[in-house]
Amino acid sequence: MTDSAPSSAEQPPGTPPPSPFHRLADFVALPRLGGLALSPDGTRLITSVATLDPEGRKWQSALWEVDPAGLRPARRLTRGAAGESAPVFTPDGDVLFTTARPDPAAGKDGDEPTPALWCLPAEGGEARMVLQRAPGISAVAVATGSGGVAVVAATVPGAADAAADEERRKARKDAGVSAILHEGYPVRYWDHDLGPAVPHVYWAGALPAEPEPGASAAAPEWRDLTPDAGPPLGAGEDIALSPDGRFLARGEDVPDGTAGRRSRLVLTEVATGRTQVLVDDPEADVFAARFSPDSTQVVCVRESKSTFAAPPDFTLLVVDLASSTPRDITAGFDRWPSAPQFSADGTAVYFLADDDGRHALFRVTLDGGAPVRLTADGAYSDLQVARDGSALYALRSGYDTPPVPVRLDPQATGQDPVPLPNPGTITHLPGTLSELQATAADGTRIQSWLVLPEGASAEQPAPLLLWIHGGPLMSWNSWSWRWTPWVLAARGYAVLLPNPALSQGFGQEFVQRGWGEWGGAPYTDLMAAVDAAEALPEIDRTRTAAMGGSFGGYMANWVATQTDRFRAIVTHASLWHLDSFSGTTDSAYYWEREFGDPLTEPKRYEQNSPHRYADAIRTPVLVIHGDKDYRVPIGEGLRLWYDLQKRGVPSKFLYFPDENHWVLTPGNAAVWYETVIAFLAEHVLGEDWQRPGLV
Incomplete structure (x- = not known):
């Protein structure tokens, strides 16, 4: 067979790259784009x-304005050195956002700034700080009718006000x-320690208007709506x-057994602080509440607790505030x-769901109708509903595009909208995207995405990289900057992205097939997908590799x-020793x-833990792990590395002392890809090992 793969080296300096994926500096x-806010x-x-x-x-993030009509080019609104994010509109059309900009009134001797709430006036002009608290503001909610504002800020237990907290x-x-x-579980979350401060929700009321020159700004209310919020998780940010x-x-975290947690839905009357439980299901988590336009109902997500026998299941509940009666509107979906x-108009609910390798937009009426899928391909997020009912807006992504803003019809089906003018559209990809079907041993259909590099053909077949998704209760369906197949496609690899058992979006039974x-x-299922890919004439089945992160690493x-x-x-x-992982994860x-x-029930750990079969490994392995990863603690990577080394398995360990479950800084992200590319080039393409220059 002809070796069609180009060298894994970066494009020479000064050479125009065919795409931004050919040079890692261009890629990072x-x-x-992230987040979306629509004016009233x-x-x-x-x-x-x-x-x-x-x-x-x-x-560094900045706020940009996109024309909802798609006629004008996008324009940048903010340029703060600290960056701006989480935009939300007030009823008057002002834009609120969070940023760690220094307060101009604090002077040079002010403390290091923390995220505060700023306001960009609707009529234009300079942004001004409107809410600040020493530990920072982590979330904000606005009453779309009255304009009242609530924020989330961490508070040390026992502190009655900001002064006591400080x-x-x-x-x-x-x-x-x-x-x-700690006096309860858990003690960590993803990449940070919990406590001693925990989130509280504060009512700020109507934001004060900008004062006249020389006058002092009016003070916000800063009334604690969650005074009883305590460790370990406080009031949370689901508001x-x-x-x-x-x-x-809000979703309120409560104990579930001696060392478990679950979420219930509570309602607080802002004026009095009186709180009542709306939905408290001992067999489920309830969260993601949103109000109806007339403020009389909420819709929320109910996730049944997984058990030894069955995975979780999800549905939507609509709760009437007057009666506190929940009603399932997606039963049987x-x-x-x-x-x-x-x-x-409050007669229907829009929602998102994984469906057959897509993350689709659905509409379900409150009168008992079945959910209707509105979108064709793509993965949607950050849905915005126009108040006059004329349109929907969202970010759409897929393996053919990073997130870009789109306009959708509120009722039409089969939609595949054209992106609105924005600064994040990519015009050229180094290959083609297609869908691949395979059949598992039990006859189940296995769906995959396949990226073929430019030039791949029967005469010049491409080496294959199997890329396994994490989760495990997720699916390959949307763009990911951390797991971008086009970087590998630019170097000549075909990339297979399969959705095996445990993937969501293919029905409850499909998840059940891999449960436990x-x-x-x-x-x-993965091997069946690889077999189907290797049967294609464009694939060189003699040169294949596999990779994955988190559950994909497992x-x-x-x-x-x-x-x-x-x-x-x-x-x-990656998970290596399931017993060890299960007790040390967050x-x-x-x-x-x-x-x-x-x-008492060791069977599943023993049957499914890779470490028990370490003696069987013959394939070269690149281990990658971050020390700040609390979801899959560093001990998993350290033990895997030792087990490979003492058995003489050809292996390398890329270690990030200051990264977490992901790799979040540009320099480390580039090194991540550079090391993976070099490792694959050595063992798949037969090239000499080229150690990345900065590690």
Whole structure:
């Protein structure tokens, strides 16, 4: 066979690259859109765009305005050195956003700024700070009718007000105390320690108008709506205000057994602080509440608790505030709805759900009709509903496009909207995207996405990279800057993105096929997908590799112990010793529901833990792990690395002391891709090992 893969080296300096994916410096510099906000009159659409800062050491966000009609080019609104994000409109059309800009009134001797709430006036002019609290503001909600504002800020237990909070923080700092005393589980979350401060929700009321020159600004209310919020998770950030400003709805974390947690839905009357429980289901988590336009109902997500026998299931509940009676509006819908919002007239609910390798937009009426899918291809997020009912707006992504803003019809089906003018559109990809079908051993259909590099043909077949998704309860359906197949396609690889058992969007039974048996159907489904890809004339089946992160890293490890068909394995943030992982991860109770107590029900741990089959590994392995990863703690990567080394397996360990489950800084992201490319080039393409220059 002819070796068609180009060299893995970067394009020479000064050479115009065929696409931004051919040079890692160009790739990490691409603009990245996130978040969306629609003005009350529907004439303005705001998004946050992250680009490299002048030093190229971090991504820095700014607010951009997009024309909802698609006629005018997008324009940049903010240029703060600290970056701006989380835009939301007030009823008057002002734009609120969070930023860690220094307060102009603080002077040079002010403390290091933390995220505060700023306001960009509708009529234009300079932004001004409107709400600040020493530890920073982490979330904001606006009553779309009254204009009242609620914010989330971390507060030390026992501090009655901001002054007391600051005094307690200062006392810890002055005494050199960093210790945290825990009296409940959990103690960590993703990449940070919990406590001693926990989130509280504060009512700020109507934001003060900009004062006249020389006058002092009016003080906000800063009334704590969650005074009883305590460790470990506090009041959380899952909050919503009713349009009339009378009520705050939020998911409240409560104990579930001796070391578990679950979420229930509570409603707080803003004026009095009186709180009542709306939905408290001992067998489910309830969250993501949103109010109806008339403030009389909320819609929320109910996620049933997984058990040893069955995975979770999701549905949408509509709750009448007067009676506190929940009603299931997606009963019998064999997909997992999320991010619900009422229609403009309150007669229907829009929601998102994974469906057959897409993340689609659905509409369901409140009169008992079945959900209707409105979009064709693509993955949608950040849905915005125009108040006059004329349109919907969202960010659309897919493996053919990063997130870009689009306009949608509120009722039409089969939509595939054209992007609105924006700074994040990519005009050229180094290959083609197609859908691939395979059949598992039990006859189940396995859906995959396949990226073929430019030039791949029967005469010049491309090497194949199997890329396994994480989760495991997710699916390949949307653009990811961390897992971008086009970087590998630009170097000549075909990239296979399969959705095996445990993937969502294919029905409850499809998830059940792999429940508690990660090494069973998920593995054989992956191999069936690889078989289907390798049968294509454009694929060189003699040069294949496999890689994955998180659960995908677990599967990459499992693949390494079960077969020698791949020339190389790349495993990122991966599970290696299931018993050890289940007790040290940040939410151990979640995984124990599926696998059982390892002391009394060890079978699933023993059957599915890759470490027990370490002696079978013959394939070269690249291990990647971040020290700040609390979801899959660093001990998993360290033990995997030692087990490979002592067995003489050709292996390398790319270690990030200051990264978490992901790799979030531009320099480290570039090194991540550079190391993966070099490792694959050595073992798949037969090139000499080229150690990345900065590691």
